[in-house]
Amino acid sequence: MFKKALLALPVAMAVGAAAQAGEWQDPNDVLQNLLQNNPDSKYLHQSEMNIMMMPDNPALWLVEEGEELFYAQRGPNNVSLEGCDFGKGPGELEGAYVELPRYFDDVGKVMDFEMRLVHCMKELQGFTSDDSAVGQRHGSGSDIMKLTTYIAHQSSGMAWNPPLDHPEEQAMRDAGEVLFFRRGGAMDFNCASCHGDAGKQIRASVLPQMRDSQEWTKAVSWPAHRAGQDNVRSQNHRIRGCVWQMRHAGILPDTPVNTALISFWNDAARGEPAILPDLKR
Amino acid sequence: MFKKNAVAAGMAAFASVALAAGCAVADGSKGSDVDITAMSAEELAEYFIFETGSFRDQEMQEGGTWRDRMTQDDIQKACSMEGNPDGETAGRVVAMARASYEAPESIELGDWRKGAELADSGFGYRMGHNNDNHGQREPGGNCYNCHVFDPRVSVQGTIGPSLVNYGANRGTSEAVLRYVHEVISNPHQYFPCTEMPRFNTVDRQLLTDEQISHIMAYLLDPESPVNNQ
Numbered sequence: 047m048f049k050k051a052l053l054a055l056p057v058a059m060a061v062g063a064a065a066q067a068g069e070w071q072d073p074n075d076v077l078q079n080l081l082q083n084n085p086d087s088k089y090l091h092q093s094e095m096n097i098m099m100m101p102d103n104p105a106l107w108l109v110e111e112g113e114e115l116f117y118a119q120r121g122p123n124n125v126s127l128e129g130c131d132f133g134k135g136p137g138e139l140e141g142a143y144v145e146l147p148r149y150f151d152d153v154g155k156v157m158d159f160e161m162r163l164v165h166c167m168k169e170l171q172g173f174t175s176d177d178s179a180v181g182q183r184h185g186s187g188s189d190i191m192k193l194t195t196y197i198a199h200q201s202s203g204m205a206w207n208p209p210l211d212h213p214e215e216q217a218m219r220d221a222g223e224v225l226f227f228r229r230g231g232a233m234d235f236n237c238a239s240c241h242g243d244a245g246k247q248i249r250a251s252v253l254p255q256m257r258d259s260q261e262w263t264k265a266v267s268w269p270a271h272r273a274g275q276d277n278v279r280s281q282n283h284r285i286r287g288c289v290w291q292m293r294h295a296g297i298l299p300d301t302p303v304n305t306a307l308i309s310f311w312n313d314a315a316r317g318e319p320a321i322l323p324d325l326k327r
Numbered sequence: 328m329f330k331k332n333a334v335a336a337g338m339a340a341f342a343s344v345a346l347a348a349g350c351a352v353a354d355g356s357k358g359s360d361v362d363i364t365a366m367s368a369e370e371l372a373e374y375f376i377f378e379t380g381s382f383r384d385q386e387m388q389e390g391g392t393w394r395d396r397m398t399q400d401d402i403q404k405a406c407s408m409e410g411n412p413d414g415e416t417a418g419r420v421v422a423m424a425r426a427s428y429e430a431p432e433s434i435e436l437g438d439w440r441k442g443a444e445l446a447d448s449g450f451g452y453r454m455g456h457n458n459d460n461h462g463q464r465e466p467g468g469n470c471y472n473c474h475v476f477d478p479r480v481s482v483q484g485t486i487g488p489s490l491v492n493y494g495a496n497r498g499t500s501e502a503v504l505r506y507v508h509e510v511i512s513n514p515h516q517y518f519p520c521t522e523m524p525r526f527n528t529v530d531r532q533l534l535t536d537e538q539i540s541h542i543m544a545y546l547l548d549p550e551s552p553v554n555n556q
Binding site: 216217218223294301 | 363364366368369371372375376379380381382383385387388389393394396397398399402403404406407408409452453454455456457469471472473482483484485486522524525531533
């Protein structure tokens with residue numbers, strides 16, 4: 047089913063020269079390399095079953111569906127998303143996902159991937175927040191997750207490389223670092239309470255260590271099919287889940303706190319190849 | 328690290344900027360008129376949390392708003408760094424922790440079965456897309472997320488040390504009872520800036536003294552499965 051997307055890529059790669067972030071690689075190859083390079087990482091090796099399932103990752107089905115949605119003429123304005131600029135120019139998707147969040151001149155601020163996608167669906171296609179196309183953010187059946195998985199897949203194997211040239215990009219990343227270590231909420235947690243040491247477990251889950259970039263690249267490689275939830279999930283969904291467990295207040299998407307956290311966590315995986323889409327517990 | 332005064336000054340500064348700009352803060356699609364590069368990273372983090380609508384406007388289980396939940400107290404502020412606190416910070420945190428601890432007149436062990444249930448429960452205080460309703464179920468202690476109590480149960484956490492045979496190794500002297508009560512109530516008295524939450528201080532009661540007595544029984548009672556490994 048997803049062969050079409052895979053075949054289209056080499057052509058796209060040849061056209062979109064200067065992929066300094068590295069070559070596109072199949073997500074399973076990226077994972078296998080990480081596993082080989084890190085034989086002692088409990089986090090990376092925690093689920094033999096998921097490693098075995100990776101070539102048949104159910105998230106790959108969403109790549110196909112997302113591709114159709116991306117090129118379809120949709121919304122009140124009946125246009126495709128080919129006019130959407132994710133930072134590499136309108137419709138240029140290779141390498142775009144691993145170079146976000148970034149500052150966009152047209153809005154005068156830093157946007158993370160999902161914010162940008164929603165922005166384009168509203169501005170170009172004319173959807174409003176009331177339309178389920180943009181209102182429904184989670185679940186494999188949602189347009190947002192299909193589009194996210196297709197677009198992210200175009201950066202598989204490329205290194206995380208969120209730009210920091212613009213002062214607002216740097217400010218976002220630095221605020222994200224403060225937020226990562228900011229203790230608060232009903233149980234005094236910060237992100238490092240659970241992601242500060244290697245090989246620690248919360249119940250049956252082995253947790254990734256943020257300062258180990260080879261663990262962290264897998265940690266932030268969303269979209270990923272979550273076997274336990276039988277759904278493809280996003281970076282936003284993961285942040286919402288962790289903030290909820292932290293007993294902070296309920297975090298909202300398309301907001302600066304969310305974007306700052308993503309700016310920092312993608313930066314913490316800088317230089318390491320992304321697994322897009324991944325498969326997680 | 329975290330300079331309270333600098334933050335207060337920064338907050339005042341952007342408050343006036345926001346006022347001047349007609350409060351045009353982030354609305355999700357347009358850039359804001361606040362210059363985010365003019366603030367320190369600490370100021371910007373506070374600004375993002377409190378002034379940009381990043382959190383749901385909800386009432387918390389303990390009463391109060393999302394804003395109260397997100398406002399740091401002194402120990403949270405002092406411990407918001409990467410890695411371990413330096414000596415000065417550690418001393419300050421221990422002193423603050425001692426000041427906010429109230430020793431009960433007497434400490435007795437409760438019912439270890441109830442304690443096991445509380446230690447095993449991760450319910451409580453979660454807010455957002457899904458809210459824990461404390462009217463339906465009492466909040467637990469989350470202990471199993473971080474500690475192994477019984478090695479026969481495979482799904483327990485390792486963020487904290489294993490507590491297997493905790494009582495068998497220590498006994499139930501008055502000194503042990505006092506220590507364990509102090510650690511559960513406010514662990515920063517012994518482990519400044521520990522990852523372990525404070526469960527009972529003068530400002531906060533995640534667990535009542537009675538609930539703590541049950542959990543202590545789970546840890547210390549010779550009959551408890553914790554002590555029969």
